[in-house]
Structures are given as C-alpha cells and as structure tokens.
Amino acid sequence: MGYTYPVRHQTGTLTTEQLHLLLKNPRLIARQVASLTNEKFLADYLLSGRYDAAGGGVYYETETGDLYTGTDPEAIEPAGDYPLIQLDEGVPSAARTVKFGQGSVITDEKISREGNQYVQKALMRVGNQMVRYVDTVAWGVIASRVSSTSAATSDGVGAWTTAGNVLGHLMTVREARAELATGLDLDTVVLPSAKWAKLVGMLVDDGALPREQGNIALSGTAPVSAFGMTWLTSPHITGTDPWLFDTAQLGGMADEKLLSEEFAAAGQTGVEASTTRISDNDSYLVRGRRVTVPIVTEPQAGVKLTGTGL
Incomplete structure (x- = not known):
C-alpha cells in the first residue's frame, strides 16, 4: 500500500439512535478512527517499510555498506551457470514494540445534546493525539540514527x-x-x-x-x-x-497486532480501536491504540x- 500524507477525514451526520448503535460496535468505531488516522502518520510516509512485530519484537539488519553487489553481471551461455556473489551482512539489531494508547468517555447527555459533532470530536482528538505522539517518537528515532x-x-x-x-x-x-x-x-x-x-x-x-x-x-x-x-x-x-x-x-514501522476481543483493527496503519458501554455511568469508553516501534535500517x-x- 502506498502512503500519501496527509488526507482529509470524512464527515457526516447521524441521529441519536444511530450514534448509540455506532458506539456499541467496535468495528464501526474502528472504521471511524481509521478515517481519522489513515495516511496521516508522517512516520508511515518516511519509514515506508513494513515489519510484523509478532511476539512484541522485531529483528532486523542495519546496512553497513552500499546497496550494490560490487560485482558486474557476466555473459551467460545457454544453460550456463550464473555466477554467485556473497552479500555483505548487516549489523543485527532488535527492537521491542510499545503500546501507545488513549481513551475518552462519551456520556449519554453529550450524545443527546451535541450529537454527532461531539462523538466525532472525541474520536478525532484521540486519533490526532495518537498520530502526533507516534510521529514524535518516530522522528526522535530518525534524528538519533541519521547522523549525516x-x-x-x-x-x-x-x-x-x-x-x-x-x-x-x-x-x-x-x-x-x-x-x-x-x-x-x-x-x-x-x-x-x-x-x-x-x-x-x-x-x-x-x-x-x-x-x-x-x-x-x-x-x-x-x-x-x-x-x-x-x-x-x-x-x-x-x-x-x-x-x-x-x-x-530509510527504514520502516514494525506493528504488533494484539487484536484482543474488545478491539478491532482500524485501517492499514496498525491502529486498533474499542468501545465499551459503561452502564453504571451512562456512558461509553472509546479507546484507540497502536502497538509499534519505528526502526531505521539505512542511516x-x-x-x-x-x-x-x-
């Protein structure tokens, strides 16, 4: 998938009944969060590689030489053998993912009185804060690893x-x-x-x-x-x-997909979202998270x- 940075989020209007249905469905909330965060991460644009951090960590190699083989191709006769070259090994490294997350409480009163605008504002702020923080962390890694x-x-x-x-x-x-x-x-x-x-x-x-x-x-x-x-x-x-x-x-983002029962994936960026009804407090707890680590493989x-x- 190609990443374009940034893109505007979509807006719309829902009734109070529709908002309650929305806030009871983690997948629909995840879709809303996706529309607010997809292709807004500067980290995903600059660190375009994608790594699967299954188990909470990722192993990778940091390049130490050039990106060529160092040996010219040779003319090969029909049915002839191809010359083999030895590739330089990079420096092995490891990184552990961190769960970045945030939540917001949306009360029944806010839904009734302010409607879709308030729900979208809550989701937008959670999404925007996540984008800003992950981008800041990724930029810190880039600035520390790129010394030229x-x-x-x-x-x-x-x-x-x-x-x-x-x-x-x-x-x-x-x-x-x-x-x-x-x-x-x-x-x-x-x-x-x-x-x-x-x-x-x-x-x-x-x-x-x-x-x-x-x-x-x-x-x-x-x-x-x-x-x-x-x-x-x-x-x-x-x-x-x-x-x-x-x-x-330059490098990539290594995402870990936890996908616990109450969370659903939000788009292609590794963001997950959940919604939980808090009956005792007449409200919903909406959460967003991304379990990731930025890595630079070519300083x-x-x-x-x-x-x-x-």
Missing part, C-alpha cells in the same frame, strides 16, 4: 535566500550521496511547518514555482512534487533544520541540512 549533515555555506552554495541556492544545495547533497555508490536516491525534502512557510514564500517571490498544476502556493497542501523531488512538512517535526531522505531505503538514507538561514 550538510551545511549550505560549506558546500559553496550559500544560505537558502534564493531558489537557486535551495536547489543548488539539495542537488549537491543528492549527487554527493549518489557518488558514494550506495544506490540511494535522496529525493524527499522535509521541513518543519514554520520553515515550510518561509520556503514557499521565497520560491513564490523568485518565480520558481509552476503557474498551474503542482504549484505549492495554489494547492496549499503537502506533499508536492517539484524540481524532481517530493516536498512535505509536518507540525510533528522537532528542530528547525530541513532534511533530505530516501524514504524507500545513510538521510541528511540533515544545516546553515540554510530559513
């Missing part, structure tokens, strides 16, 4: 004060990483929200954006494709510097861009 940096001023390009400097710096870093013969293609630029706004303003002032399709300023959304790269932003990024990634090689698939002046 590139200063705009040291590359002979200069600070990001013009569109030419921005593209010059990005292309310099991209080509330098490609020359390492690692098979990496760093083609995704990630910026914190405040820096994204400054960058778009500068590109507009320099007339560097297309006037029609793909214009970041016109669409107002991210990610977008421009200048042969993907550009995206998120409020969950810590720090102030832009980054450049190869999202196909060279990212570069922190410093000295940009944004």
